[in-house]
Amino acid sequence: MEFPHPTLTVAIEPQSKADLDKMGPALQRMLEEEPAARVERTDAGDQVLITMGEAHGAVIIERLKRKFGSAIITRTPRVPYRETIRGKVQSHGRYKKQTGGHGMFGDVWLELEPNPGGGVAFAERVVGGSVPKNFFPGVEKGVRETAAEGVVAGYPLSDFKATLYDGSFHAVDSNELSFKIAASMALKDGVHQAKPALLEPIMVVEIRIPDAYMGEVNRDLNGRRGRVLGMDTDGDMQIISAHVPQAELFSYATELRSLAQGRGSFTATLDHYEDVPSHIAEKVIETHRKQLEAAGGHSAGH
Helix, strand or coil: CCCCCCCEEEEEEECCHHHHHHHHHHHHHHHHHCCCCEEEECCCCCEEEEECCHHHHHHHHHHHHHHHCCCEEEECCCCCCEEEECCCEEEEEEEEECCCCCCEEEEEEEEEEECCCCCEEEEECCCCCCCCHHHHHHHHHHHHHHHHHCCCCCCCECCEEEEEEEEECCCCCCCHHHHHHHHHHHHHHHHHHCCEEEEEEEEEEEEEEEHHHHHHHHHHHHHCCCEEEEEEEECCEEEEEEEEEHHHCCCHHHHHHHHCCCCCEEEEEEEEEEECCHHHHHHHHHHHHHHHHHCHHHHCCC
8 A cells, every 4th residue: 555645744752751761662653553654853853743634643642642651742843954154254262270280271263164065174274383283183072062062043053164273272281171162162252253144954845736726825835935946737736846944844734735625735855955034043043042041050060
């Protein structure tokens, strides 16, 4: 038998600590009986349940609870945004801590520049030993770990190059950790000055609908920041292909069903990343700032 392709995505979490242990085995047993559903892990770290629609999802969640004793709550999945920079800057990080006996001292100058499609690149061009070679790995680690955590909105920072070009050290107090912290400080400071940008995943979407619903479906795509790429016919069905931001697609299976009175279907695959419109980027950054403030008590020791 061929089963239809599930398209409605919700993030799932155990309702309580007690449900956490049961959730994995319960999902596995449910999937054995339920070939038209999938469970996946997203780039943003969410565990998601993909179903045929809201009713299908509701039935599965109810069965997980009744039959397998695992209570699960659902929410909208997080969009796996990425951060990058558009400008070139030089930034400075200096970490100094004096305790009894040995202190800590690290001092670095980094040059940051865009590196489209190149992930995170690290290089050094230190002249005259201002930073000894044995501290380079510490600097690189500081750059890579901080980039993975994100700087402006808590999403991974990529497509940039960081070059260590100067700094200073202390014969006794310098060690790899002090340089790692200094590099992290330099990166955080530099990114804010280097025209940071937020990128979002853009999906290529193929929608199959009867001709009668073309107008409404196209109008709806515009409202989702979609760009129609082309149209095709297959018998009495119309096939629309479009680029649509992933953020606008999580509930699309339900919406399309009501727009095309149950006769529409679609598939979506990741195509590329592009800049998030500024009004949306501001909201994402603001949410991250609030989360940091809320966790302020916890991160003080960071």
